[in-house]
Amino acid sequence: MTLVPRSVRPLVWVALALAVTVVVAACGGQPSGNQSQSFKGTKKVGYSAPLTGQSALYGHAVSQSLQLAADDINAKGGVNGYKIEMDIQDDGTTVPQAVSNTKNMILQDNVVALMGSVTSAQCLAESPIAKQNKVITIDATCNSWQLTMQPDIVNPYWVSIVPNTYMEGTAAGRLAAKLNVGKIFIVSPKYLFGISETNAFVAALKKANSSTQIVNDPSTWYVPFPTNPRWDSTINAIQAAKPDLVYSNIFAADQINFIKQALAVDPQFFVKYPMTTLVSVDELNSLGSQYPEGMHAYMRAPFFALQTNNARLTDFISRYRAKYNNEYPSDWAVMDYDAFMLWAQAANAAKSFDADQVIKQVSGHTFDSLRGYKITIRSDELQANVGETTGTTTSSGGTYPFPVLKDVTNLKGDDLLMPLQMVNEIKGNQCDAKAGDPTTASFALCPSWKAS
Amino acid sequence: MTPGQVLLFAVGGLANAAYLFIVAAGLSLVFGALRVINMAHGSLYMIAAFVTVVIGNQLGAGLGFWGGMLVAVAVAGAIGGVVEVLVLRRVYGREHLVQLLGTYAVSLIIAGAVRIVFGANYRTIVSPIPGHLDLGGYSYASYSLFMIAAAIAIGCAVWAMLYRTSLGRNIRAAVADPDLLNATGVNVTRLYTTVFMIGAALAGLGGSIVAPSQAVGSSIDTDVLVLAFAISVIGGLGSIVGSAVGALIVGMVISFGLVIPATNPFALAFVFIIMTAVLIVRPRGLFGLPES
Structure with a gap:
């Protein structure tokens, strides 16, 4: 006896599959809290x-x-x-x-x-x-x-x-400026975060060290986000440009893929082209001992650098x-x-x-x-007024299954916050590239920034 | 751009194309033989990548990878067989939308299962072919060159299987007239299962080969599927040669497009502009055959 018409059977299977999906997803849910x-x-x-x-x-x-x-x-x-x-x-x-x-x-x-x-x-x-x-x-x-x-x-x-990206980009810019390098290559994800943070980085870098040259054209600073897992194009562009330093704020899977593929091209890639980059414990942990030492990292809240007292x-x-x-x-x-x-x-x-x-x-x-x-x-x-942690990646000596930072500096949030005058200028539409169009706001256009 | 840089970016484009072709080959085979658009193809690729990393790391770097690859290809093929018997066998001959929904549901189930089994963390495995080649002042990863060679080998093997074996003859006959083939005594149902398992194993092979070059996580299925479909559409769904050409076009467009300032903002969009243009001018793709 046929309970379901043959023409409907495929849909039954689809429905069954969807139901199983829901059950599977539900099984992955989080446990509830204290019941007592x-x-x-x-x-x-x-x-x-x-x-x-x-x-x-x-x-x-x-x-x-x-x-x-x-x-x-x-x-x-x-x-x-x-x-x-x-x-x-x-x-x-x-x-x-x-x-x-x-x-x-x-x-x-x-x-x-x-x-x-x-x-x-x-x-x-x-x-x-x-x-x-x-x-x-x-x-x-x-x-x-x-x-x-x-x-x-x-x-x-x-x-x-x-x-925020102003604070973080500023921290990264100061970190890179301290390295006193001549040529920098930029790689960043093409969406609000990447553009906002990169602009802050460049502004802080130029302010701290005006002689530094960005070697790649601004239109090539950004890569599509989410990115094609292959990073050949960027890695090869870095090889062609031969910078003294690579600045990156790519993150998560993008950063892991980039590092893995760059190291495959040359195990000394990050020795030849040192990198100042946004990092979190997650990237360090994912790559473990494969994560290169000597990276000039800026991190938001690495537990290993904040544990003292x-x-x-x-x-x-x-x-x-x-x-x-x-x-x-x-x-x-x-x-x-x-x-x-x-x-x-x-x-x-x-x-x-x-x-x-x-x-x-x-x-x-x-x-x-x-x-x-x-x-x-x-x-x-x-x-x-939250801070940022900077340092250089190094082996944890077996303490953790991933690298940590040496030469750690825990930058204070108060030193990184955008000056209040600039905040008010932005909020008052005084920093727009097109007058009256807040979507074109850039802190580098603020009167107080220009004056400084 | 110097000649050395042109070579550098061309090899980068080839590596990108190889990565995409390795994934798309199985997709094309399945569509060509079964006329099924397999949305779960990326899922099989992802499972194989996870299996390769887990087993490879258990067995140890180097040789462990190859052991992991063997198991991963077998696992992907076996899962493909199960999916074909339980789901696809019931949607052959139906409109593509039903097939899409069916295989999409499978992909969701696999995605959920992978998250439960393997967790959210990215996993990595050390490259089984370390080292690099220095040429003209630039370095080329040995593993990228291996991927290019593997893509060529896979393309040749699939072509030879289709055009130089009795299995391939039966597959082509099944595409032309499955009823007539059935009447000659060939078990077409089993043939379809075999083809889908081969397609799944190819997805698995792709996942295994790609695993050492990137972070293996629960999103790599969707990462690759969009571009794999794009090259299949450009080259012609069902055509292995078309997939190779499509992959080459996409790989080169991305590689050169991203480094040239004028084209950078549109590099990825240009892939889909090409795809759209092909769909308008030649809907069956550059090398695809019209649907009968």
Whole structure:
């Protein structure tokens, strides 16, 4: 007996396959938090996570860290008496899915707060939705300064606790200037983050050492993002240009592929062409001993460089490793734990989940941080004075299964923050390449920058 | 650009083309023989890459890679057989949309399973062919040259299988008239399974070969699939020669396009402009045959 008409059978199989997919995806979900507390109810905090795609590595770490943070908060009674449940949805490191997730989390799941996504392109798309629905977002990963300053983008409920591209590019520019090299080759991902950070790098570099020459044409600084996994073109362009230094802010899979393929071309590639680059524990850990020593790195929150006299971080590391298969927490894990705790502290202080009330407890306030110092949210653009760590990659001598940094400098956030006058000039449309068009804003066009 | 630099970028383009062709060869074979657009092709490639890295690292650098490759190709082929029997056998002859949905569902299942089994971390394996060649002041990775040679060997092997073996004769006969072939006593159902398993094994071979040159993560399936489809469309879905030419065009466009300032902003877009132009002017691709 045929129960299903033959013509429908293929669709049945497709439906069956989709159902299995849903089950498989559900099995990969995170465990719920502490069940023993008595709560008024449950509130959700949303995070559109790149659990797949180019930045899957980061999404994995952040998701784990946020879950740990939620568990920690729930163990202490939750927020305003409510148990907090993480609402983590995979966006595949794509903008459309991040937008869809954000809408779902706000409109269907009624999240009381959001944690910022990984890429600036995603955050740029998410911010207006969060703003329209008055949902506070604590951002610890995407970091383009435009997100908190550019007049057409500014969201009064968007808080950045990650060094923004101005701060980070400035740190990298100063780091490169110290090396006193003549010719620099630039490689950067072609989207808001890469362009914003590279511009800050070049500006800081030129300010510190005006004789430095950028050897590749500005139109070739950028590579498509997400990138073709083959990096032959860039590697060969570097060989052809023979720079003294390569500056890069490519990250995650792109950086790993680039390094692997460059080392295959020549094991001495990064000796011939030293590199100043954005790095996180994730890239170091992925390549392990293959990660070249001698790289001039700038990092956002490497746990191994921030542990000295930092019992809170040490405790976090041990609990994170115990909970997550002995993994070391990446920079993203450290920063997003801070992000969640900052929100929880502010919401508790506000005795409310209302974004207007919570933001009052954030703006201008000071918070503890895993990074070993207190961070203050400057009220002018809701940017935290978080620092950046620079150093040179070297073997950890067996302490970790990946390289660490030597000659470490933990730059202070206050020394990297954009001067307040510039912030106000940008917000006042005084830095636009086309007058009145904020999308053309560049800090290098600000009157105060030119004057300096 | 000096002649040495032209050679440098040309070899880079060839390496890129080889990478894409290795992946696209199985895709083309499956479409050519079965008229199925296999959206799960990248998934089989990804599984093989993971298996190669895991087993290769267990067995140790160097020889371990080759052991990993053997297992990975077998695993990909076996999974391909299961997918063909459970899913594809039920959608042959249906419209392409049903096939697309079916194989897309398979790709989602595999993606979820890979995340659970292998985790989110990138995995890497040391190149089994270290070293480099210095020529004219520039260095060329030995492994890239190996990939170029492997792509040529795979292309020749697939062509020889199709045009110099009884299996290939049956495949071509099945494309022309499966009912007539069935009437001659050839088990066409089994033939289709065999072809799909070969296509899956080719995807697996691609994943294995590419693994030492890049980070193996749960997104490498989609990374490659878009460009692999683009070269298949340019060259002609189902044509091995077309895939080779398509890969060559795409590899060179990317390699030279990205380093020339005037073309850099459009280098990747130009691939899809070419694809669109081919679809408009010659919808079956440069070397593809019209659908009967």
